[in-house]
Amino acid sequence: MSDLFEDPDPAPGGNLPEFSVSEISGAVKRVLEGEFGRVRVRGEVGRVFRARSGHLYFDIKDDRSVLASVCWKGQCAALETLPEEGMEVIATGKLTTFGSQSKYQLTVDDLRPAGVGALMAMLEKRKAALQAEGLFDPARKRPLPYLPEVIGVVTSPSGAVIRDILHRLRDRFPRKVLVWPVAVQGKACAPEVTRAIEGFNALTPGGAMPRPDLIIVARGGGSIEDLWGFNEESVARAAAASQIPLISAVGHETDTTLIDYVSDHRAPTPTAAAEAAVPVRLDLLATLDKQAARLSGSLTRAVGQRRQRLADLSRALPRPAGLTQPARQRLDWLETRLPAALTGLAQARRSELAQLAATLRPQGLAARIAAERRHLDQLPPRMAQALAGGRRQAARDLDRLALRLSDRPIRRDIARGHEAVDRVAARLTPRFRDRIEAEAKRLAALDRLRVTLGYEATLARGYAVVRGDGEVVTTKAAAETARSLEIQFRDGRLTLGAAPPRRRKPKDEPPPEQGSLL
Structure with a gap:
């Protein structure tokens, strides 16, 4: 491969071999991939860009240089941690070239934070972003139901956590429990927990599969790397968007994850989550008996x-006979x-x-009718x-x-109008006559000026x-x-x-003494 770039004739003016651009690009690619192969690079993540195709482009840099990196769409799903700007990472991949732009880049297939310090820094950054959005606000947290009918548990079905929760619920107050199995660590943890919370919320109330009244997200203790799935932004946002009250019980009492801040209630352990979910049945029965005894005594x-x-008031009342005697x-x-x-009224x-009967006698009625008839006759x-x-x-x-x-x-108005018109005409007639005479004089003057300035006077x-041919001729040629x-x-x-055609004049013919007018 080194022979490709050697000068076969180093002497000045020698014949140099010619290569196409693609040949040069391919040669550089083979040299770079052959010399380095797979490498591990440690640095700080710079610019991060995800294309519509799903490919992820980002930079890995230190205080002096920048290395362009790319993670293809199929490899992004396998990454345990996605790159974020400012995060210190260790990237593993293959060093290659991008001939279309004459640049080299790292094709990343594995990306890990560079130590616990980087994880904590990234956790604090996410925590600050979610807190700025108001997801940690206590005012948005919902109260837990006092006695839920169905409890949904998001945890691993094979661990001791689910057994502790079921045992504690059985001791305190047996309830229906729906278990949504998920991975509680590793790269599958965050997407499975997110889908579990969203799946419980998507159930229809009163449907074939009962919708939980309360959700418990639980996991045992572990390192920050083991609990990192519960620090993912997707899990925190799913817990914050849950319409069902949610209890987080991730890790031991000293372990804190992002889901603890956005949940409606944080339990230090899975057992404490079961205790917060339901009351003690025996205590409720004892309280009920005590309240029943108090109610009976009160009654x-x-x-x-x-x-x-009533007896006191009855003694103070008078006798019935005394009340009715008056x-x-x-x-x-x-x-x-x-x-x-x-008798008097009758x-x-x-x-x-x-x-009234006296006023209604026939003689009176006849007299009244006669009076009305006389009035009608008048x-x-x-x-x-x-x-x-x-x-x-x-x-x-x-x-x-x-x-x-x-x-x-x-007619009188018309006569007055005629008189007014006659008066106006008498006033306007001399004025029009003077105007016509003035205009006639001016026209005669202009005509004299026309005659003076016309070419007929020159003739x-x-x-x-x-x-x-009808046009004025000013030259002999025309x-x-x-x-x-x-x-x-x-x-x-x-x-x-x-006009006769122009005759060519002989060279030895003398010029005429006088030119012809034509």
């Missing part, structure tokens, strides 16, 4: 107090007065009836007089309107105007080429035939 005392109060006496008195009152009504003459008076008044009004609508005022002084000529004199025009 007995209340009934006794009410009975004693009313009975008044009733007897009214009973004695009732017959006389009825007599009064009989007198009123007699008075109405036609009065109506005729009223109609005649109305007609006379309408005729007078009509005459007045006819006088107002006659043509005399119109009177011995000049002539020559036209060839006159010789015209088909016909017209000469305008002072007293008329003279038309000549076609």
Whole structure:
């Protein structure tokens, strides 16, 4: 391969071999991959960019240099930790070139944080970002149900955590438990826990699969690397978005992960999570018995107090006979007065009836009818007089309107208009006459100026105007080429035939003494 870049003829002016750009790029690629192969690089992550295709492009840098790196879409899913800007990592991959841009790059297939310090720094960065979004705000945390019917547990089905939770629930208050098995460490931990929380929330209440009233995310203790899956941003956001109250019980009491900050309740251990989920059934029964005894005693005392109060009030009340005696006496008195009152009322009504019957005798009705007939007989003459008076008044009004609508005022207005027009015409006629005379004088002056400045006056002084084919001719050449000529004199025009063709003058012929006009 080194022979490809050696100069076969180092002497000046020798013949150098020619290579295409692709040959040079391929040679460099083979040399670089052959010399380095797979390498491990430690540095700080710089710019990070994920393309639409799913490929991940980022830089690994130190205080002096920058190494471009790429992780293909299929390899990104296998990474335990995705690169974040500012994180110190150890990247493993293959060093190769990108010939299209004449640059080399590292194809990364494994990426790990460079020690616990880098993990803690990345954890603090994520924690600060989520806290700035308000996901740690205590106001958004929901209260836990007092006695949930169904409890969903997200944990490993083969560990001791699920047995401790089930045992503690059985001792305190047996409840229905749905277990969603997940990996609690490794690269599959974060996506499986995220899907489990979202899956419990996606269940339909009252469906074939009961929807939990409470979720417990649990795991035993371990190192920060073992618990790192619960520090992933996807897990924290899924726990914060959960509509079901969530208890986090990850690690021992001293272990703290991001899910502990966003959950509705943090339990130091899985056993403590089970204790926070349900109350103690025996304590509830004892409390219920105590409350029942207190309620029974309270009812007995209340009934006794009410009975004693009723007895006291009954002694203070008067006897029933004493309460009704005045009313009975008044009733007897009214009973004695009732017959006389009825007799008097009947007599009064009989007198009123007699008075009304006297006014309704036949003689009275006949007299009233006769009076009304006389009044009716008097109405036609009065109506005729009223109609005649109305007609006379309408005729007078009509005459007045006819006088107002006659043509005399119109003729008078027309005569006044004629007089006004005559007065205006008498004033305007002299003015128009003076104006016409002034304009006639001005037109005559302009005509004299036209005649003075026209070429006809020049013809009177011995000049002539020559036209060839209807156009004014000012040169000899134009006159010789015209088909016909017209000469305008002072007293008329003279038309000549076609001009003879121009004859070439012999070289030895002497010039004429006088040129021809034509």
